[in-house]
Amino acid sequence: FQGRLYYVRVSAYNMKGWGPPASSLPPSAAPSWREVDGREPRRRGHIEAMERLLQQVRATHTHYCCGASKLQNPSRKQSVSRSLKHLFNSSNKFVKTLKGIYLAAVFYHKDSLLVTAEDQIPIVEVDDSYSSSLMQDFLWFTKQLSCMWEDVRWLRQSMSVSMSSSSTLQARHKMLTAAGQLQLQSLLGTHNLGRVHYEPIKDRHGNVLLVTIRDTESQHSLFSGKWMQVTKLQSQRKSLSTPEEPYALDVLIITIQDILAYQRRSTHRLAPGLYLGYLKLSSSVDQIKVLVSQRTPNMLCHSRIRDNANVSEEWEWIQTLSATGEKERSGDDSEEAEPRAESHTPLLYYELQTAIKALLKLVNLPLHARHFRLYSQEVVELGHGVSFLLLLPAADDVCSAPGQSNPYSPLSGFLHLPLQMFE
Incomplete structure (x- = not known):
């Protein structure tokens, strides 16, 4: 390990001994997408800060509780x-x-x-x-x-x-x-x-x-x-x-x-792994709701990509894929939502291809490239070895407004949860 990269050499061995070492391709790899982007964990120190804030609020109002415990209202x-x-x-x-x-x-x-x-x-x-x-x-x-x-x-x-x-x-x-x-x-x-x-x-x-x-x-x-x-x-x-x-x-x-x-x-945890989640919101006069499955109402609608939840060097490929998709957003509607294979295409390309088809079939949506985007700002890490890549509708369709018609309604077995409840 050198800096924030792993370097690996591999040598073959048989009964005659070891062969010459060969370097990996690429020659080095970051352990996580955060090292690729140089980011700190989003929630680092947040729990501790919230606990300190809560203790301060409790301490501020302690005298109210003490005073109330001594005074009782018989009529009440x-x-x-x-x-x-x-x-x-x-x-x-x-x-x-x-x-x-x-x-x-x-x-x-x-x-x-x-x-x-x-x-x-x-x-x-x-x-x-x-x-x-x-x-x-x-x-x-x-x-x-x-x-x-x-x-x-x-x-x-x-x-x-x-x-x-x-x-x-x-x-x-x-x-x-x-x-x-x-x-x-x-x-x-x-x-x-x-x-x-x-x-x-x-x-x-x-x-x-x-x-x-x-x-x-x-x-x-x-x-x-x-x-x-x-x-x-x-x-x-x-x-x-x-x-x-x-x-x-x-x-x-x-x-x-x-x-x-x-x-x-709603208390069940997903098995560790990398998932593809579909983010779809709808608004009404007094609240915003998020689409979830009745089977797993504590998670976005999702399909499983693979067992390994970690995303490392593949993050650069996702960034490139997202940038290419933005440039081609105005292309033919008949194109399928599948990234184009290139040289040295990572295995994630094929895993993501399968996951996209399964997810869109689950929520009863067609495969049109210009309608969907892959969220490329971060990998959503939920803990317990569970990570999410997010599939987003077109910008105008992420949150449906009141009265807005939706030509592709989900099949039965879904809920629209208030965003605060989902959180």
Whole structure:
């Protein structure tokens, strides 16, 4: 090893001894594409910096938590108690009076769910109505609490100091309050409520359910409830709604298997290797969504290129390929999206050729060279020995605008996840 390059010589050997050494072609090779470009890892020091920032924020608001722990509001405690008693009544009575936003906690182990003594999924009220900013508030709630359930208390107390009359802050404070209620010892008795489901469940009656999901290691009792088979809960559920206009709670129970399947699949890791991912976004009035497969919703739609995740000297070839593609972008539409073979073409050329065909077939897209580009700014390294090269649509088609027609729609088995949820 000399500098940032590897130099290798090879000699043949038989019973008569060693032959003369021969140098490799090319004579040297960089261990990674980063050495070729002279780049530092993108996330170097970022985790440590975020941890320091979080500790500073916690230290700043410690006095709020300490002060609140000494002061209790009896009227508030009685109000919460009456509210919880009402919300955990039988499911039929609950549905009759449900109007607004609610937070539901789905705790599961294998094919069983944790339910209340009344055979109901634990639910607390967030607000009796919702505004047009619900999706933004929901995405904020998800982003804040994805790994900070233990900090719900001081987040809520810190926000209450600066709430003033802001409707947005009030709505978000109510979400934190509902999460804090579920965490009470008399209810679930745990800080960790799991992961927030990627979309709220809405109905035509003005109800919205925000759902958190947690896979427990065993069927231990977290509160005065019990475990029930999912199929039994579904069969015992007596709904007052109609199939045409089901209540949000009915939708949750009917689709619970799909929700749990999404939760399990979203935690699966890809096997180590190099993959080709397809980046396709779509925008609406209040959010941007990314196209993913239902089988692997935590990854872009992809096809496998090879077992070896490392890209080294091939990076220069990718840069050349990308530059050539830009020059030929205005060529005939009938040309296939395949790079032209040249002398000393790397093996990646043939691997990428196969991966492109498999990926475009997967997402139901035609092979047209001018429509697709290979992202040549970096190799996306996800850790655990997994790396991605990205295939991009034409610049105008990377993110579809509201109402924009798409002549090539994906086949069934795909989701459009909000970008914040995918992250």
